[in-house]
Amino acid sequence: MTACRVCGSHISEPSYEASAPALTSMMAFIDIPTLVYVCDECGHAQCADLPDIESFYDTTYRISLESDDHDQVFAVAADGTPIFRTDHQAAIGLRLLDLPQGTSILDYGAGKADTLRKMCMARDDLHPHVFDVSRDYVPAWNSWVKPENQASYRVPDAWAGQFQAIISHFVIEHVAEPVSFLKTLRGLLAPGGRLLLSMPDVAANPGDMTVADHLNHFSIASIKRALALSGFMLETVDSTAFPGAFFIVAVCCEQPVTSAPDRQEAAHAAKKAREICAFWKQATIRLDDAAKQFSGKRAAVYGSGFYGSWICSRIEADVDFRVFLDQNPKLQGSVHFNRPVLSPSKLDDDVDVVFVGLNPLKARAAIAGQAALHRPGLDLVWIDG
């Protein structure tokens, strides 16, 4: 039994369980089982707590190819040009927040704060502030954020109620107590201040459900509930600008938010989350069967992201797994879990089977355009059957 991280309801049993190891967003394996719980009351899905941080980093595999570039490439344009995540986030943020002249804005959980830096390049009237739980980013901040507008580990008391806007990109999914996290942000906003959050949309990218360090898998219903419980009103949801993610804007309310939660929306979200859990159960069985079926065969995995890494962990004991294929030019030529990452067009003729490690909602369209994968005698294995 566990308690919902959003509404506190008891959840009696997990909707998905898999034995160790679990895979993290940094594509490292950690020696814990994967447990996903779904809350019927508010439509939230969540993973179990992580063990202490030392265990978290005591990994079977270590990150092999994660670099800034890799993290920052959000998509690859048709002409092969990488599109950087922070450029895209900055543009979405400027559009959704439509900030008044001279806004005092905080990037909370900023990292290097490239998103805010790019927003300020477009809008030199903004007053940027940055916070993170590390000092590693100070050198990156120093060239464009005044020292008094930087904070590490702890937000200064003087910042309470000071900001017209806060942005926090891909942070809330990692937080064990999202309602108290949101209350902290609310305390930093001036009355009427606005919050822009981004987070994975598990309904659009089912792989997110089993990412071990994504403790929260929000639905629209559960983020609404979390916002209401922390004194925010949801203003805008954008689930199309950034594939696989929600961007939301919420406004800080003077009065407590008392509107009744939408039961139907919550029930629908819980049903959807359970369907995704069922998908993973089936995918695991399917992949284990395929690994046996192709035992000893020469294999490649298409996609060196989360899905491909997960496939690697399930098949490498059985098949002769040689190479990852990835259309991201920033990854080609690198090594992932001891295998080279190649352009799909470089697939060797002697490979017998390709396991497709892509978001199943997009995999077939992506593979349809890859001529090298449609040669006679080459088997394709899909995680969704």
Ligand SMILES: [Zn+2]
């Ligand atoms: Zn709940």
